[in-house]
Amino acid sequence: MAAPKLSDIAKRVGVSAAAVSLALNKGETTRVGAAKRAEILRVAEEMGYYPNELAKALAERKTRLLGLMVPLRDPIFFNQFIAQALSGIQSTLMQRGYNLLVYSPSGKPGRATRDQIMESRFTDGLILINTRSCTAQDVTDTINELNTAQIRFSMINSYYGRAPINYVGVDDAKLGEAAADYLISKGHRKIAFLSGSATLPVHAQLTKGLQRGLAKHGLSLPPARVGCTQYDGGRAFKILDEWFANQRNRPTAIFTADEQLLLHLYDYVEARGMSVPDDVSVLARGNVGSGDRLRPRPTSLVIPTFRMGQLATEMLIDAIEKPKVKPQRVLLPFELVAGSTA
Amino acid sequence: MAAPKLSDIAKRVGVSAAAVSLALNKGETTRVGAAKRAEILRVAEEMGYYPNELAKALAERKTRLLGLMVPLRDPIFFNQFIAQALSGIQSTLMQRGYNLLVYSPSGKPGRATRDQIMESRFTDGLILINTRSCTAQDVTDTINELNTAQIRFSMINSYYGRAPINYVGVDDAKLGEAAADYLISKGHRKIAFLSGSATLPVHAQLTKGLQRGLAKHGLSLPPARVGCTQYDGGRAFKILDEWFANQRNRPTAIFTADEQLLLHLYDYVEARGMSVPDDVSVLARGNVGSGDRLRPRPTSLVIPTFRMGQLATEMLIDAIEKPKVKPQRVLLPFELVAGSTA
């Protein structure tokens, strides 16, 4: 027996399908007579009626579904940053009564992910989480595509352009400066920057900030003290070996641009039998303070990732539900969480 | 300008909407003349046509969407077990061209999560991941509900019943026995079991296995050496303090039922200034070997969570696409991963 539908109920009660729809959905409005409404409700219950959300969505032209787009090759769920953001997203979703559609990279065979998302019309909007595999150009392109396709979206992380979009991030230049300030205040003068790739927007921002901070104290960030690992453990080791080879000029503190790099650094330190912060101080960007199981506990400039997810989702849903609200750009404050590494 | 639809193309080319649908979707069948087909394709491309998946889904009565149901209060994305399973799920999803719908607990205001999922008809099937908040009764109830609602599903973890459903898990009794075997082979005779709650199905299975293993060597598992923390750090400390208070009878090895418990144990050891495995050996269940950042590295009986996700998803999709295939129950093998704790 197929699932009962509106018209089945209608038939049984002797009214039109529309009437049933009204009675069921428009709650306490007086569109349907009290007696009939009661009867309808009774029969619906009795027949075990559940609406077909698909049909509803088609008719209403909204699904209460938000799509998630994460440009990342690696499995996204292992990524702590993404996990945090997702939790924030979930919390807002739950509150506002939406659900999340996680697109599988290249969902349909033989079709690019982005195409698939564009085409879909399955969601009311998209949440984009930028990752380290996004160049500035990628991001800009995506924004343009989304705009011409008239798809509402909200972006998290790593956009420093000026297009009027819904965006939540942190001020990484400011963060870089804060990193410099902090390390200098701890007496460091030889500060190195371990980064992923010079082509990343965040790299540029952090570098700018670091330089600004160092300059205030008459210090600088020589190219030799900036290392880009391309997120490769081996390259990280090579860079670090070089830094530490020169006894006179070795850095006394290292600032890492993200968690992955911090982990590589930890691996290195362990492998070389060094100790933090005795042999070198470490300040990390973006590491969660609580719930973190890393040892030693990193001293970090923590990015409020959970909140970012929440906020981005709120902004997107607002944009969907009230088309008049203007796109917003929000930069959240970061926070210094003391660990034992700096 | 609204998104172009099938009928728009039809009008421009001078054919019916149906013809366009055929030309676009039914590939190389000869339903449409070659010339017309080419023309249609051209115009579709030119107008930037993308099908409305929603309408398509309604007509075809399938969405290529799988729903995820995780009975857990805490944010699911922080849970490493779930993250692993999700990654496996994703990998199959990607391969088979499906996407994942993550229901927000209580997606719609004023409606229970389960109801919402039942009603939805938005997905072609459901993937359930059981967690430690599921009693055997919960699981059974869910299965019954799903079956009467005629919803296809595939279940991961912690079902030891006999209903013919798609299920992927591990044999926890066997795992418990293996734990006992291993620890005994290392010379331990006083083995304690740190668990979450005696009401959990997994607890019963592990206990059974441990007892079986211990019995083979004339040993036993006295109630005093079974501790249930209810996943509360304080209670864990209390239990451990009791175990270690008695110099003569203190356990020389502890088997932990899951990762959460292991973490509590690590906290305890750190807090009390003890060291593993010098003061006590530790064997953990279910901890991932690689990519794990725990120190010391736990010796674990690792559950192939990623594979479980993959397999469950494959089974579900098979069930959806070929209704004739019978439900399958798969128990995957676990694996001993040597760490430094036992």
Add this chain to the structure above:
DNA sequence: TTGAAAGCGCTAACAG
């Protein structure tokens, strides 16, 4: 081979 018509199950606009 091609086109028209009849749904998929629901909601919104419209008459009565």
Add this chain to the structure above:
DNA sequence: CTGTTAGCGCTTTCAA
């Protein structure tokens, strides 16, 4: 105030 008529955009019969 109530009930009916048209769609939402696509697929799939069924005639022609």
